[in-house]
Amino acid sequence: MAPPEKQAEPEELNDVKQPATLAVSNQKGGVGKTTVAVNVAGALNQRGRDVLLVDLDPQGNATEGLGFADAYDAEPPSLFDVLTDSEQRGEIKRLVQDHAEMDVVPSNVDHHHTEREMTHVRRPTEQLSLALEGIGQHYDYVLIDCPPSLGHLTDNALYAAQNLLIPALAESTSKRAVELLFDHVTSIERDFDISIQERAVVANRVEETNEATEMLDWFARAFDDTPRFEVRKRVALQRAHSAGTSLFEYDPEVDMCDVFLDIAATLDEQFGLPPAETAPAREAR
Numbered sequence: 126m127a128p129p130e131k132q133a134e135p136e137e138l139n140d141v142k143q144p145a146t147l148a149v150s151n152q153k154g155g156v157g158k159t160t161v162a163v164n165v166a167g168a169l170n171q172r173g174r175d176v177l178l179v180d181l182d183p184q185g186n187a188t189e190g191l192g193f194a195d196a197y198d199a200e201p202p203s204l205f206d207v208l209t210d211s212e213q214r215g216e217i218k219r220l221v222q223d224h225a226e227m228d229v230v231p232s233n234v235d236h237h238h239t240e241r242e243m244t245h246v247r248r249p250t251e252q253l254s255l256a257l258e259g260i261g262q263h264y265d266y267v268l269i270d271c272p273p274s275l276g277h278l279t280d281n282a283l284y285a286a287q288n289l290l291i292p293a294l295a296e297s298t299s300k301r302a303v304e305l306l307f308d309h310v311t312s313i314e315r316d317f318d319i320s321i322q323e324r325a326v327v328a329n330r331v332e333e334t335n336e337a338t339e340m341l342d343w344f345a346r347a348f349d350d351t352p353r354f355e356v357r358k359r360v361a362l363q364r365a366h367s368a369g370t371s372l373f374e375y376d377p378e379v380d381m382c383d384v385f386l387d388i389a390a391t392l393d394e395q396f397g398l399p400p401a402e403t404a405p406a407r408e409a410r
Contacts, residue, residue, distance in 0.1 A: 144177070145396040146257070146267040147290045147324060148282035152309075153302035154273035157329040159186040160362055161292040162270040166227045167371025168382070168389035174265040174398070176227040180204075181253070181282055182272040183239065185232035192369035193222050196231035203233030208252045208281070209242040217256045226371055228264070243277040250277070250317070254285035265398065275309050283313050288324050293344070295328045295337035295355075303347065323351045324395055325388055330358045352391045354384055 149162040159182070166176045180187040181204075185197045202216040222229045243249040253269070261267055268290075269282040283289070289310065293299040310321050326348045331337055344353055356362075357380075365375035372382050393400075 144261045144264040144267045145288065145392065145398075146261070146269070146286040147288045147392075148269045148271055148279075148286040149290045149292065150269075150271040150279060150282060150306065151292055151302055152273055152275045152279065152306060153293075153299065156273075156292050156294050156299070156302075157356075158182075158273070158292050159190060159270055160366065161290070161327050161329060161356070162268050163187060163190065163366070164362070164371045164373075164381075164385045165290070165388050165392075166266075166268050167373040168385035169266050169392070170226040170371075171373050171386065172389050172393060174389075174393075175263065177221070177230065177260070177264045177267045178227050179230040179253070179257075179267060179269045180232040181269050181278050182232055183236040183278075184272070185234075185236070187270045188229065188231040188233075190366045190369065191222075191224055191229055193229060193231045196220075196222055197233055199233060201235065203235050204230060205233055205235040205239050205242070207256050208239055209246055211247075211252075211255075214252075214256050215259055218260055221260065226374060239278060240276050250280045250284050250313075253281035257285055266392070275305070279309075280313060283310060283321055284317060284319070287319055287321050289321055290325050290327065291323065292327045292329045295331045295340040295344075297336060297340065299340060300343065323348065325391060326351055326353045327388065328353065328355045331355045332358050352388075354388055356381055356384055 149158050151158060162178060166178050169176050178187060188197045202213050204220060206213040207217045217230060220230050222231055246252060257267060269286055271279050271282045293303060314321055326344055328341060328344055359379060359381050361372060361376050361379045362381065365372050368375050372379050
């Protein structure tokens with residue numbers, strides 16, 4: 126993956142209303158992708174950013190965790206239709222759900238069929254990017270919560286974002302998962318002549334073990350030019366998910382809030398956004 130290039134000046138990013146878009150991806154399941162995506166979104170909101178979270182995972186963990194279970198079970202059109210039928214691409218505007226901390230494009234039960242159906246779609250890897258063109262201008266950031274697999278959906282996220290935020294567990298099984306992700310990203314870059322930049326690596330659910338220490342050392346070597354963060358295991362993270370919020374709404378005193386705020390500040394710096402104050406109250410779009 127190519128090293129980061131010089132970022133656009135803040136006024137350039139805001140004038141054209143192009144959001145900073147990130148794929149939150151690791152094809153290994155159970156690494157806490159949704160937890161990282163939701164809490165980074167919450168941290169960006171704390172910094173006054175308008176954030177759209179796209180739940181690209183057919184399992185719908187972000188959708189249900191943020192309180193949109195009804196949207197997950199809703200009748201068409203859904204994200205499935207947006208990605209598999211070009212005539213319904215504009216329906217993505219109707220799918221956006223308002224949350225206290227972010228807007229959400231929910232997953233849907235029909236989304237389980239998307240991988241199969243996209244084999245029949247023209248330009249299958251570009252469908253999410255094309256759909257986001259219709260709504261992205263309203264946001265500072267778009268975060269895409271990817272499925273725990275490599276396929277059409279993850280390819281769509283990587284192509285649309287061209288920026289990568291990698292959650293990973295501090296355990297030895299993460300090495301192979303990261304290597305596979307590297308190989309896949311390189312393939313996407315080559316096939317579409319694009320550059321996908323690693324913006325941050327988040328070691329998630331870190332505990333005080335020898336294996337965790339060894340893996341943190343490995344992350345430091347593997348991602349020597351990429352900002353790295355450690356999210357310690359906290360019960361409050363699961364409780365916040367059950368409450369349908371990020372940590373910032375559930376309990377802003379939890380120490381891991383500072384880590385997510387550091388991630389958000391680093392992203393703002395990378396994408397050239399100026400310092401922001403605490404978020405004002407969000408208004409429904």
